[in-house]
Amino acid sequence: MKKTHITSLALIFIALLFILPLLWLLFASFDLEASMAFQVPKQFTFNHYIKTVTNPLNVSSFLNSCFMSLSQSCLVVIISLLAAYPLSRFNLKRKTTILYGILFLTGLPITAIMVPVYLTFFNLQIENKLWSTTLFLVATSLPYSIWMMKNFLDGVPFALEEAASIDGANFSQRLRKVILPGILPGTSVVFIYAFSASWGNFFVPFILLSSIEKLPASVTIFQFFNSYGQVIYGELAAFSVLYTLPVLVLYILSQRFMANGFAFGGAIK
């Protein structure tokens, strides 16, 4: 009995260590006299939030992030669904080779290819463009998304589709009536994975985009932090909270879509 209390206390202590820095962020964003140290706001204010959302630069960076992440994740879902379908349903000769190749690509550090990617973009004169940066982000998410999607498709019984096919449904009908409803949870998870990955990505837009009006929130926060981080914590905290919120909400949603233990797709057993 006593021993369980000790382990519970230890866990609570660890959880506090994790949550404390985030609580500081939340409190500072509402604190008129925000400082670097943790404190419960003495003077509660919405000013930091108002200032953040009325700054046109912040608004445009949010819109850029929305544009890139939304179009990226939609493309990732469509393209990975297309690629995963034959891998799951057809009897292909080189299926295992392709699967190994995809698994292999999931492991490559993107950081290592950023220098040549920048060069390629520069040579093709597509650097500093939102669409090309988005396409690159699509590519970086594809290997893992195809992998996850294939595993989800494997979970949807093929028999249903065959039955529909025998009943005379064509592919697009099968897709809409049979396949999509079955894999909706799976596609949602892929969508959320891709969205969060591009929303939080810093290095890719930091290298590939340079005009200030094209930067997404991650880079704008970094520059804000670099130039004023020592002075106006309150505003920076408010900006950070607003920037973190979408991925947080999506993460909570994804928990609903996932059956227990599916957090890693096929990456583990």
Added chain:
Amino acid sequence: MIKTKKQKITALLFFLPAFLLLAVFYIAPAAVSIFYSFTNKALAGLNADNWTWIGIQNYSDLLRDERFWKSFINTIIFLFGSAIIGQQVLGFTIAYLMRNKSRKFRRVIGSCVLLCWVTPEVVVSFVFFAYLNSNGSLNEILGFLGLGPVPWLFNFAMISIIGANIWRGTAFSMMMFQSGLDNVPNEILEAASIDGANKTQKLFRIIIPSMKGSIVTNTVLITLSTLGLFGLIYALTGGGPGMDTTTIPIYMYNKAFKSYQIGYGTAIATILLIFGISLSIFYVRASKHDL
């Protein structure tokens, strides 16, 4: 026969978008990287267009470059300190301690850890910049205990970035080990209890050995994600003070984009790539039975 042929064509068509994107943005740049690493190409100036083939010059320079070795050692320290030891030991400890707790308790504790994992890396940097500052929360706490303020980011920069990365990444290992622990057969544990094994014996003789698979997979995955980490370190310390927290990705960035030495930068990138490729191959081999 007709059906398989039709399937083949459909498959090819369906693969096409993914294949094109991966070829243009993934595989081609990796190949280009290896190619440029044998040249003296620069980002600007005379050598931007008039680059020449210089063979393994970049690599032999790299071997003699003290700063590269410094960043190499920093990467190893960071990798072991924050991921292989830090995140795994803490993640395992949390997962192990949570085993017999109530569902609700597990959920609350797990959420606190997971919240840090979901937080974007630039925000993590900002939060830790404040947390570790001389006037920050950590020094406030130390002050209560009568310990003087420690300028963490200046005197203990490496420890600071290791701490930040443990804080951010532990959730991943925790989840991996939670599902790993669920798969440890209960019968064996019960049999061991009957035979009089104590908790420590059970932990080291049964639980950890039977989780070898999860531990190997987890080690590879967190190593791969830690190797390429850039934003968290760059925004928190910028690689400094001096070169104290300059890891290979940051050194690569400085060389390629700040000193404009693309050839040299891609040589560093290629080393990182080879490291990643070898680990990935190992990972694919290790997970062969899953396919």
